[in-house]
Amino acid sequence: MSNIRLGIVGLGKIARDQHLGAIAATDGIELTAVASRNAQLDGVHCFRDIADMLASGVELDAVSLCTPPQGRFAQARAAIEAGKHLMLEKPPGATLSEVFALERLAREKGVSLYATWHSRAAAAVEPVRDMLAKRTIRSVAVSWKEDVRHWHPGQAWIWEPGGLGVFDPGINALSIVTRIMPDSFHLTAADLSFPANRAAPIAANLAFETAGGVPVTAEFDWRQTGPQTWDIRIETDEGLIVMTHGGSRLIVDGTAQIVEEDHEYRRLYERFVEIVPASAIDADLSPLVHVADAFMLGRRLTVEAFED
Template identity: 30%
Template sequence: MANSTTNLPLNVGVVGYGLSATIFHIPFITTTSTLKLHSILQRNPSQSGKSAPRDHPGVKHFTSLDQFLADADLDVAVITTPPETHFSFAQQALQAGKHVLVEKPFVPSVSEADALIKLAREKGRLICVYQNRRWDSDFLTVRKLLADGTLGRIVEFETHFDRFRLEKPSTWKGTLGMDQGGSALYDLGTHLIDQAYVLFGMPRSVFGILASQRDGLLLGPQNPDLEPDSVTAQLFYDDGLVVFVRIASVSVETRQPRFWIRGTKGSYRKEGLDTQEPQLRSGLKTDDANFGRESPEWNGKLTLVGDDGSFRVQDCPNVEPETYSKLFELFGEALVRNRQEDLPVPASQARDVLQIIEATKESARSQRQIQLSQ
């Protein structure tokens, strides 16, 4: 059994040593006071490529999951491997008595999510999902606009991840099928649907269109096995709100759209993606004063209606960034207290998002609107 959560910092082991581990997890684990990078599992360290033992000589290194999980000093397993491994690896980690943080997409199916949630409860361990884009600065700005009532009652919410990438990715994002947690729906769609879920909860129903823009094909009766690089989903809510989720691989724009939100008092438009990922890839440190900050040229635009019916347009800079560091801070605090309700992204919420994703797939295949149980 791992150390008691009263012993700080908690020993964290990372499974995998690809982009997710090196860019999105290890830099934050090493700067979170309640956490300590204890070990890394990399099956095949490379002499010329990525090598965890070379990059992190001061921690333990493993090439076998069984040996990694058998370490009695390990408290937390962070799973950063491709999504088809998430269920098996998380299951084994929980059975070994470890707390677990799983990269998104959590698992490929609702049934697998339910099984892990049940196992974590039986073992008295916590399982959290890495939905880091809840801490994008533009999304935090949107949350504040809605919480403050700046836009009034929201009637349409449009959220985009659009790119111009004619070449299919050679990573799992382009090689795994949807049944294994691959495709644009699970990769990028998980982020966008999760953000909509955070803001508005479960929709009443879903209508989805999944396509391969690169190949000019549509998922449906004629192409039942198509793996999409494009998503158009509509989430319908009881108060009349419609959320549009949009992902494109063929979008020739110098300023890609991000948000377009319309309400009874105003609207908000935003272009460009959050800066944290490109900053991390470029080597910017997580404690740098500029981390998470955008240039003013990418400020969003607010259009507000006055009491006399006139429109006023103004810049809307992002709120002060909390950055992805906040997810790890909250995760560490939840582990210290061993409280499920304190987790920044409980697995039960990721399970709800998977239900919306599965409804989107069913809708696209059947070409009809799918009702969701509330």
């Protein structure tokens, strides 16, 4: 099969930091076009928006959406209706219902839909999933704390409804936990801290419980400066498992077992290359379900105003 001819929509920070290099390093796919209101890229066809890209006559097999979740549904629908396989940056949409609609449309049109969770592609995730299938879990504690000014400078959309606030990084942790846990879990309580001048939370404390009664806690905070924290600590009867650095490193009973640099996005594009020939659907929405539950069940706390 010839290379998948890909068009990217949205040439912002995440596309430049992660997608472009991953595409270049992945066999079976090539970047053919870019649609962006404010940026261009040498060596490929450039358009202002997805409508111009799809109407241009440039031959494309697939589209990767790297735009904010608000407003993404119309872009995704346009790509699917044009018969293009579709890859979605996380979160896959601003609402659950719109992603369900996209999945139905993709099935009707016979194209792939890939709702990506890049943190699930971290090196320690699958090994820990295999370990937990054979161990008795006592508790899970997530600590996901980072500096929003470093990772999302000037990105006003992230503080608006649908932008998720601290759940933009927090959903990465939830994507890992929903993958590694052998049992389902549900939210029992949540405190969400909203800056007085923002429509999305800057911090969250969450309490979950598995169907078997195992406690799962998560602390998300966007106010941490200095070293950043992306850790998951799992207490089991057979010993302690700790995932750090967003899941790229693994420590079991105090011994380091995996230490790997970031190859998450390359693994995502390798997966996309796998599913496109079969027009397959890969769209697990469980991380977004937990975020939606947090907004439904969470107690709103007002904290000091945030200025970028």
